[in-house]
Amino acid sequence: MDDQNKNLLLATALSFVVILVWFVMFPPPEQTATDPNAAVTAEASAPVAAAAANTAAAVATEVDTNDAPRLAIETARVNGSISLKGGRIDTLALKDYRNTLDEDSDIVTMLSPIDSAQPYYTLFGWAPGQGLAIDQVPGANTIWSVSGNDTLTADAPVTLTWDNGAGLTFTREMAIDENYMFQITQSVTNSGATTVSLAPYGVIARHGVPEDMKNFFILHEGLISMADGELAEVDYDDVADLEFDAREGARAEVTQVAEAGWTGFTDHYWMSTLIPEAGFKSVRKYDERSDVYQTEAVQPTQTLAPGATVTASTRLFAGAKEWEAIRAYENNAGVPGFLDSIDWGWFFFFTKPIFWLLHTLNAMIGNMGWAIIGLTVVIKILVFPLAYKSYASMAKMKELQPQMEELKAKAGDDRQKMQQAMMELYKKEKVNPAAGCLPILIQIPIFFSLYKVIFVTLELRHAPWVSWITDLSAPDPSSILNLFGLLAFTPPEPGSLLAIISLGILPILLGISMWLQQKLNPAPTDPTQQMIFAWMPWVFMFMLGGFASGLVLYWITNNMITFTQQYLIMRSHGYKPDVFGNIKSSFKRKEKAKE
Known part of the structure; x- marks a missing residue:
C-alpha cells in the first residue's frame, strides 16, 4: 500500500468511524407512547410555589381554570391570555411559527392551561x-381584580x-x-x-x-x-x-x-x-x-x-x-450568558462563530441555502493554507513514486530496512507522509459543528433553498423511488425499511462528488483497498442521506471545492491528475471482474 493511499484511507476511515459511533453506537432512545387525550387528575393539578421565609417548598393545590375570568395577550408576535385565578400566564402561542410547512397548520403553542x-x-x-x-x-x-387596561399589548x-x-x-x-x-x-x-x-x-x-x-x-x-x-x-x-x-x-x-x-x-x-x-x-x-x-x-x-x-x-x-x-x-x-440557552454543544468554539457567519451571510444573500454554500467557500478559504500544504505534499509524494519503488525493490522482504530508507527519503525531500490526512481531519469538528448548527438553531427551521428543498433542517424530500416526482408514487416515510433506499437528489449528488474526488488518483493496486475505495462514496451516500438537507448541501459544496483545489495544486507541482483515465480504468476493472 503506498503512503498516499494509506493516508487517504486512514483519514476517510477515521471520519467514518466517528460518524458511525455517533449514529450507531448512540442511537436516539425510544420514546414512551403517551395518550395525548389523557385527563389531568386532581392530584396533578397546579403546584403553587409557597415557601416559608427563604425556602421554596412547593405544594399541590387543585385549580380549575375553566370558568376563571381572563385577560387577553395580543402583540404582533404572540397571542394568549392571563387567568385571573392565580394571575397565571398560561395560554401563549407564537404567531410567526407553525407546526408544519402546511399553510393551514396551527401556530406553535408555547404555554397551556391546567x-x-x-x-x-x-x-x-x-x-x-x-x-x-x-x-x-x-x-x-x-381571584385578582383588573385595574385599568384589560388587554396586555x-x-x-x-x-x-x-x-x-x-x-x-x-x-x-x-x-x-x-x-x-x-x-x-x-x-x-x-x-x-x-x-x-x-x-x-x-x-x-x-x-x-x-x-x-x-x-x-x-x-x-x-x-x-x-x-x-x-x-x-x-x-x-x-x-x-x-x-x-x-x-x-x-x-x-x-x-x-x-x-x-x-x-x-x-x-x-x-x-x-x-x-x-x-x-x-x-x-x-x-x-x-x-x-x-x-x-x-x-x-x-x-x-x-x-x-x-x-x-x-x-x-x-x-x-x-x-x-x-x-x-x-x-x-x-x-441577561448574562443568555446566548448559551441555545445548545451549542461541545464544539461551541466552532458552532458559535459558524452560526454568526451563517447568519450574516443569510442577511446579505436572503436565502439560507446559498448562505450555506457561501459559508463553505469562506471555511475553505480559511483552511486553504493547510490544504495547500497537504495537497503539495501529496503531489510531492507522486513525484517520489519511482524512487520509492526502487527502495522497495532493493529492500526486498526486509521491511525494517525499507521503512528506514523511506524515512531518509522523506527527510531528504522534506515530505510529511501524514500531511494528506490533515484536510479531512480538520473537517471532522467543522462537520459536526455545522450539523449541530443546522439541527439546533431555529433559523434553519423551515428555511427554503430551491424549488423542492423547502426545509433545510429536514432531509431531502425527493426520492429516486418515484423518479423524483415523475411517478405518482408516495415515497415511504422516514423510519421504514424502504426509506433507506429512498434517496433524494442531494444525497445522490453527495455520493457522486465523493466518487469524483477519489478519481484524482489512480485506484490502489491492492484488491482489498480497491473494494473499500469503490464502496466508500456509496456507503456515505446512504449513511448521510437521512441527514438535514443543509448539511448534505455543505458536504457536496465542500467536496467540489476540495476537488478543484486539489486538482489545481497537483497541476502546479507538475502532476496532472488523469481523472477521466481513472474513471475508465475503474470500469475496465469491473468488466474484467465479471469475466
Whole structure:
C-alpha cells in the first residue's frame, strides 16, 4: 500500500468511524407512547410555589381554570391570555411559527392551561414569612381584580390587584415587549399595624415530559439555568432522580445565585425562562406524585413595616430561541450568558462563530441555502493554507513514486530496512507522509459543528433553498423511488425499511462528488483497498442521506471545492491528475471482474 493511499484511507476511515459511533453506537432512545387525550387528575393539578421565609417548598393545590375570568395577550408576535385565578400566564402561542410547512397548520403553542392535555404555565407570588399565614398571601386560587387596561399589548401593560383583608394590598403589573420578554413587577403595601416579612417568587411548571420531545442525544431538552456564569443543563430523567428534599416537599436541588442568573425550560426551538433581580435561589424540582416538573426563582425575603411598600421585579422570556433577539437581551438588556440557552454543544468554539457567519451571510444573500454554500467557500478559504500544504505534499509524494519503488525493490522482504530508507527519503525531500490526512481531519469538528448548527438553531427551521428543498433542517424530500416526482408514487416515510433506499437528489449528488474526488488518483493496486475505495462514496451516500438537507448541501459544496483545489495544486507541482483515465480504468476493472 503506498503512503498516499494509506493516508487517504486512514483519514476517510477515521471520519467514518466517528460518524458511525455517533449514529450507531448512540442511537436516539425510544420514546414512551403517551395518550395525548389523557385527563389531568386532581392530584396533578397546579403546584403553587409557597415557601416559608427563604425556602421554596412547593405544594399541590387543585385549580380549575375553566370558568376563571381572563385577560387577553395580543402583540404582533404572540397571542394568549392571563387567568385571573392565580394571575397565571398560561395560554401563549407564537404567531410567526407553525407546526408544519402546511399553510393551514396551527401556530406553535408555547404555554397551556391546567385543563389542557399537557399543562405548561407560569405563576408569581409572595411566600409568607414572619407574621403571615399562607392564606394571607395570593396563591393559585386567588381571584385578582383588573385595574385599568384589560388587554396586555406591547404598548399597554395590565395591572392586577388583590386585598388580603388583613392590611396588605398586592399589586402585579405585567408588561411585554415587541418580542417574547414579559416584565412582572410585584408590589405589596402594608396598611396594617404590624411588621411582616415575605419573599417574592416566580414558578414555571410543566406537567409531564413534553410529548413532542425530539429525545435526540445531541440536543438538550429539559431544565436549564445560569447561575453566576455557570450553565446547568438537566434532563427530565435527571431531575426525577434527585433525592427527596423535605423542605421542598419533592425531589429538588437548590442553587444560590449571588449576582445574576436565570432558570427555566428549553425545548428544541422554544424556551421559557425566569430572569429575577440579583441574588435569588434557583430551584429545580420534580413532584413524582403529580408528575410535575418545576423551576423556581425565589428572591430574598423583604421586611414590610406598617405604611411601607416593597417591590420586586422578575422578567419572563417565553418564546422562540431566535439568535438575534436572545443576543440583544444578553448584550443590551442585562441577561448574562443568555446566548448559551441555545445548545451549542461541545464544539461551541466552532458552532458559535459558524452560526454568526451563517447568519450574516443569510442577511446579505436572503436565502439560507446559498448562505450555506457561501459559508463553505469562506471555511475553505480559511483552511486553504493547510490544504495547500497537504495537497503539495501529496503531489510531492507522486513525484517520489519511482524512487520509492526502487527502495522497495532493493529492500526486498526486509521491511525494517525499507521503512528506514523511506524515512531518509522523506527527510531528504522534506515530505510529511501524514500531511494528506490533515484536510479531512480538520473537517471532522467543522462537520459536526455545522450539523449541530443546522439541527439546533431555529433559523434553519423551515428555511427554503430551491424549488423542492423547502426545509433545510429536514432531509431531502425527493426520492429516486418515484423518479423524483415523475411517478405518482408516495415515497415511504422516514423510519421504514424502504426509506433507506429512498434517496433524494442531494444525497445522490453527495455520493457522486465523493466518487469524483477519489478519481484524482489512480485506484490502489491492492484488491482489498480497491473494494473499500469503490464502496466508500456509496456507503456515505446512504449513511448521510437521512441527514438535514443543509448539511448534505455543505458536504457536496465542500467536496467540489476540495476537488478543484486539489486538482489545481497537483497541476502546479507538475502532476496532472488523469481523472477521466481513472474513471475508465475503474470500469475496465469491473468488466474484467465479471469475466
